[in-house]
Amino acid sequence: MFSHEAEKDSFPRYGDLSPSAMLDAMALLDGPPDVVCLSGWVKGFHSAEPPLGAGYFGFDETTTQVGGGRMLGHPVRTFSSTHERSHLLSAYGMSDLENGSPCYALVWEGNIGSFYEFTPDLRIRRLSSVLEDPGNKYQHIFALADPSSSAQHGGFRFSNAGKMMALTGFARNTPVSRAEGELIDYILDQPSILLTTPKEKLAWSPFHDIGVESQEFKDLAAKHSAAIFERFLAVAERELTGGLPLLIAGGCGLNCDWNSQWRDSGLFPEVFVPPCPNDSGSAIGTAIDAQLFFSGDAKISWDVYSGPRFAHDRTHEELGEVFDVSALDLGQVARLLASGSVLAWVQGNCEMGPRALGNRSLLAAPFQEGTRDRLNFIKQRESYRPIAPVCREEDVSEHFVWDGPSPYMLYFQRVRDTRLRAVTHVDGTARAQTVNAGQNPRLHGLLSAFRRETGAGVLCNTSLNLPGRGFINSTGDLVAHVLDRGIDGFVLDDHLFLTRAGRGVRADGRAGRA
Missing domain, CATH: 3.90.870.20 (Carbamoyltransferase, C-terminal domain)
Incomplete structure (x- = not known):
């Protein structure tokens, strides 16, 4: 029916849900809903912090929380499932696949990097955990090379990844140097990289504060991107051999280079990426998960132009x-x-x-x-x-x-x-x-x-x-x-x-x- 996001109407990107967005959404309802859903998250910055609702991790139905409550004097059911499931169900529910169609799914985002399979009875099984923190590790070298990045959380900024994607196009086609290979391997091997690997820990690298517009960094950016994709591709070639469609979700689903490589890989008859693969689709995924729980149907009708109406505040x-x-x-x-x-x-x-x-x-x-x-x-x-x-x-x-x-x-x-x-x-x-x-x-x-x-x-x-x-x-x-x-x-x-x-x-x- 509608999709209201925290950042729309000139609010800060990646911001918390605003009271006005809640009020706008409530104004579009005829009355209290049958079910109120809370997408699982954490009470803080990182997935290691205490859970909110069903929490961050968990891909099967055993992590789902169902209860009861009241809204505006009316009884409602309550539902919460994990952030991991929100990505999976958003991609499945928004795809053109019929309810019950088996498929593969890839969730790669800040913390999660795994392949899954949807079975005909709409169970989800994880096929392989490929790489922890793929999104965080992708952007980490941008923060490392950028002298203006902060020391906190390794210099993490949500905007780093998009800038990285642009800079990879300027790379020269050169072999991976020893310095490049050492840094890439080191970053990809780090656990919980935002919590364990501040910039000063990488001061040994010649790319530390080198500047993101230097040619050396542009070359590194492309090779780092390729190394991450190759890890996932190798697993897909080995384990995703059933000829099923692939659904892609998580913030890395906004990486057009990777999406194009999946489409051209020849491994899948169809590749689907929703228009909101990042966390902006998580509420939709949790609502689809609730619909699946209460009705057995994981499919929705939707239109990409379902955001807020324009506010005509000038005559x-x-x-x-x-x-x-x-x-x-x-x-x-x-x-x-x-x-x-x-x-x-x-x-x-x-x-x-x-x-x-x-x-x-x-x-x-x-x-x-x-x-x-x-x-x-x-x-x-x-x-x-x-x-x-x-x-x-x-x-x-x-x-x-x-x-x-x-x-x-x-x-x-x-x-x-x-x-x-x-x-x-x-x-x-x-x-x-x-x-x-x-x-x-x-x-x-x-x-x-x-x-x-x-x-x-x-x-x-x-x-x-x-x-x-x-x-x-x-x-x-x-x-x-x-x-x-x-x-x-x-x-x-x-x-x-x-x-x-x-x-x-x-x-x-x-x-x-x-």
């Missing part, structure tokens, strides 16, 4: 004092983008999960490298961060080495179209989202109009958010961001709002910089 009259306001004309928007404008694009409800998929986006033409630089400047991001493209599904193989849909921006593709310089990473890849007319008709319509204008149904698509915050979800925040960062205007539902300062419009409706 058109107020906006008209600052912007030129007109009815939405997709052809006009396409011409503005083709002429170099950067526009915020807001439609319907927020996306669930961390990726902007065309409802809370910044859009721009994909042809100039300078557009990538401008978008990174607007978002106040590092210059090495790539910008993702959004493409009409029917055109994807024209522009990328890819066939079929990729609706959640979770895979890398080789770029085939040399015109797409703004969205082509230094290694020749892009993280494309495909859109069809049924999935997001208005965005598809804009891409079609842009194709008629330029010959390419592809746009730059990056998330509409303040630095370190979740998606913008109110008119006030949107207006402030547009004016503060020099964005040329925005589309909000059925209207186009263009900034007046610094903008000239020619008689043909095309935008030009004054």
Whole structure:
């Protein structure tokens, strides 16, 4: 029915659940629910701390807690299962597999790195524990190399992993050196790495505080990433030989390079990664687990655009004092983008999960490298961060080495179209989202109009958010961001709002910089 996350509406990324999110969710209910679910967690930073609800670890049904209570004067059932199960059930319940279909599952995240199997009676058995702390170990070398990282918890930051993924594309294809191999092996062998391996313990490494934009670190980042994947691939090749589909969950499911390698491995007839494989999908997974417990059904209907509704806290009259306001004309928007404008694009409800998929986006033409630089400047991001493209599904193989849909921006593709310089990473890849007319008709319509204008149904698509915050979800925040960062205007539902300062419009409706 809906998915409310702590970071949406410009709250800090990776934040605790806000009272407003709880109130917004309660406003969407007709009355007290039948079952109130608590996704298992811990009372603190690390999984070693005391459990909350069913706790962090546990993959079978013996860890589930069921009870009773009251909400708003009404009796309710209560349910809690582990964080580990929340990942497993979110991937299973959101996949296209029929209820009772057997499959493999991979959960790899900060603490857990294991393969599992779903049996036809929806039991889960763990096949292999491959690597403790894969996500924490993946980001650890970024913290090691970054002089600005703190000494606490080995310099851990949630944002490290995404930056690492960008930097691996700059690596040279060189053999693993002795220094690289020693550091990689050391990190992968450490237990509870955030608790046991502070930065000073690795001062012996030549990569300590070397700087994350040094070529030496970029080379290391790619080799470290490859070493982690190879450990999991070796186990999969040895033990996952039954020809079943693979479901992927956990924060490492946001690593597009690894997802692409699983898809291309030839081991599985199908690979599914939900749009919220990280902890943003945990509440959904626990709800699916509760549904399975009470009804025997582990499948749900869902839509990726199930996040919060947009808060219209400014009137058109107020906006008209600052912007030129007109009815939405997709052809006009396409011409503005083709002429170099950067526009915020807001439609319907927020996306669930961390990726902007065309409802809370910044859009721009994909042809100039300078557009990538401008978008990174607007978002106040590092210059090495790539910008993702959004493409009409029917055109994807024209522009990328890819066939079929990729609706959640979770895979890398080789770029085939040399015109797409703004969205082509230094290694020749892009993280494309495909859109069809049924999935997001208005965005598809804009891409079609842009194709008629330029010959390419592809746009730059990056998330509409303040630095370190979740998606913008109110008119006030949107207006402030547009004016503060020099964005040329925005589309909000059925209207186009263009900034007046610094903008000239020619008689043909095309935008030009004054």
